[in-house]
Amino acid sequence: MPPQPARRSERSRRAILAATQELLTESGYAGLTIESIAARAGVGKQTIYRWWRGKGAVVLEAIAEHLPEATALPDTGDLRADLRGVVRATVAEFADTGASAVTRTLTVEILVDDELAGEVRDRLLRPRLEGVRARLEAARAAGQVRADAPLDQVVELVFGPVYHRWLLRTSPFTESYADALAKLVMTAVTPAGR
Amino acid sequence: MPPQPARRSERSRRAILAATQELLTESGYAGLTIESIAARAGVGKQTIYRWWRGKGAVVLEAIAEHLPEATALPDTGDLRADLRGVVRATVAEFADTGASAVTRTLTVEILVDDELAGEVRDRLLRPRLEGVRARLEAARAAGQVRADAPLDQVVELVFGPVYHRWLLRTSPFTESYADALAKLVMTAVTPAGR
DNA sequence: CCTATATCGATACGCAACGTTGCTCACCCG
DNA sequence: CGGGTGAGCAACGTTGCGTATCGATATAGG
Numbered sequence: 001m002p003p004q005p006a007r008r009s010e011r012s013r014r015a016i017l018a019a020t021q022e023l024l025t026e027s028g029y030a031g032l033t034i035e036s037i038a039a040r041a042g043v044g045k046q047t048i049y050r051w052w053r054g055k056g057a058v059v060l061e062a063i064a065e066h067l068p069e070a071t072a073l074p075d076t077g078d079l080r081a082d083l084r085g086v087v088r089a090t091v092a093e094f095a096d097t098g099a100s101a102v103t104r105t106l107t108v109e110i111l112v113d114d115e116l117a118g119e120v121r122d123r124l125l126r127p128r129l130e131g132v133r134a135r136l137e138a139a140r141a142a143g144q145v146r147a148d149a150p151l152d153q154v155v156e157l158v159f160g161p162v163y164h165r166w167l168l169r170t171s172p173f174t175e176s177y178a179d180a181l182a183k184l185v186m187t188a189v190t191p192a193g194r
Numbered sequence: 195m196p197p198q199p200a201r202r203s204e205r206s207r208r209a210i211l212a213a214t215q216e217l218l219t220e221s222g223y224a225g226l227t228i229e230s231i232a233a234r235a236g237v238g239k240q241t242i243y244r245w246w247r248g249k250g251a252v253v254l255e256a257i258a259e260h261l262p263e264a265t266a267l268p269d270t271g272d273l274r275a276d277l278r279g280v281v282r283a284t285v286a287e288f289a290d291t292g293a294s295a296v297t298r299t300l301t302v303e304i305l306v307d308d309e310l311a312g313e314v315r316d317r318l319l320r321p322r323l324e325g326v327r328a329r330l331e332a333a334r335a336a337g338q339v340r341a342d343a344p345l346d347q348v349v350e351l352v353f354g355p356v357y358h359r360w361l362l363r364t365s366p367f368t369e370s371y372a373d374a375l376a377k378l379v380m381t382a383v384t385p386a387g388r
Numbered sequence: 389c390c391t392a393t394a395t396c397g398a399t400a401c402g403c404a405a406c407g408t409t410g411c412t413c414a415c416c417c418g
Numbered sequence: 419c420g421g422g423t424g425a426g427c428a429a430c431g432t433t434g435c436g437t438a439t440c441g442a443t444a445t446a447g448g
Contacts, residue, residue, distance in 0.1 A: 003423080003424075007423060007424055008424075033404085033405060044426045046409085046424095046427090047425065050424080108306065110362075111223075114363075121363060153374055153375060156354075156358050157351065160355035160356070160357060161354035164354035164358070165354075167305075168304075170319075171346065184344075184351060187381070188379070197394075201396095203396065203444090206397090227433085227435085229434065237397070237398095238399085239436080240396085240436095240437080240438085244395080249435095
């Protein structure tokens with residue numbers, strides 16, 4: 001869909017993504033418009049529209065840029081400890097103001113744009129979910145997880161409640177909350193009689 | 195904050211709320227603007243702004259209007275069956291196109307407007323969550339739920355995964371999905387040795 | 389029953405952001 | 419050296435927001 005990428009200005013691309021991140025963490029969702037990105041990056045609006053479908057796509061790529069490669073969970077052999085690690089990290093991320101602003105923008109865009117939703121799911125979320133899933137599979141092979149547990153849904157059991165609490169702002173994000181959630185999930189998957 | 199409610203036109207109020215619901219189910223989020231509501235309702239924009247803070251507040255009241263009063267869960271004595279009922283109902287609601295459009299609009303508005311988020315939480319969500327919580331408390335009193343289970347988080351365990359799947363469109367909403375989720379939650383809360 | 393006044397529908401306004409278009413310049417490739 | 423293409427820039431029309439204003443109307447309160 002985009003024109004010939006060969007002649008594309010890497011300079012402009014980086015400036016746009018950098019400006020996007022800055023504006024997002026500085027002024028949150030309100031401060032982020034295509035025009036403000038273009039102005040901050042010293043770039044014509046058309047240069048953005050030429051390469052991206054809209055605000056959401058830019059944000060997605062800005063995030064994907066500085067994404068940690070570590071998609072796989074550590075496997076210490078102790079499933080409970082490993083799970084607690086992911087949950088704590090996730091909770092901490094949602095509690096962080098800057099990261100939360102980014103997620104908020106992306107979530108709004110996802111709700112409005114189906115196509116973007118697919119990309120975010122595949123490029124951003126899937127790797128994370130798969131990481132947890134892989135760890136759960138290993139645990140199941142080791143007999144630490146019920147054989148009949150639907151692992152995809154167990155993964156949602158880990159992340160879903162955090163999203164829920166974040167979205168509806170029902171209660172604050174504390175470390176003890178994270179640990180309690182990890183414990184609940186553990187109880188749900190641990191084989192009977194252990 | 196609003197002016198004198200005594201002279202308020204009930205006719206206009208109802209027309210506005212009705213128009214909001216129609217537009218939402220007809221054309222989804224895209225079709226819903228203050229101006230389209232005013233036009234459909236045969237009402238001046240000012241009449242909307244006089245009584246509501248914005249689009250989100252109107253949608254909230256339009257929903258609250260035809261809200262089922264039944265906030266309490268049935269208590270058949272069988273916790274698993276009762277839980278399965280709520281989960282099935284919730285899943286069905288999110289699977290429905292019309293209801294989903296309403297929720298989508300409200301969710302976007304919630305992400306942008308903190309104050310509205312509070313109202314939605316208190317008036318729309320809290321009763322539902324409390325309903326499940328009350329049922330869980332009864333079950334705990336009957337010894338069907340672990341004494342140390344954090345009930346608020348158990349409630350999030352029920353609804354969180356559904357929101358997660360809806361938001362990220364990871365997998366379809368089926369009845370077997372709902373039942374599996376209910377089963378997972380049951381496993382997480384059932385006392386050891388049962 | 390009468391009058392003051394608040395709300396009504398309607399319309400116009402300024403603003404902000406969208407997404408598009410046209411211009412000119414610089415660079416790459418043949 | 420000339421055609422093509424992406425670059426920055428500016429301007430445009432459109433849409434929706436939220437505010438202001440205008441007679442007309444309905445109602446509260448005497």
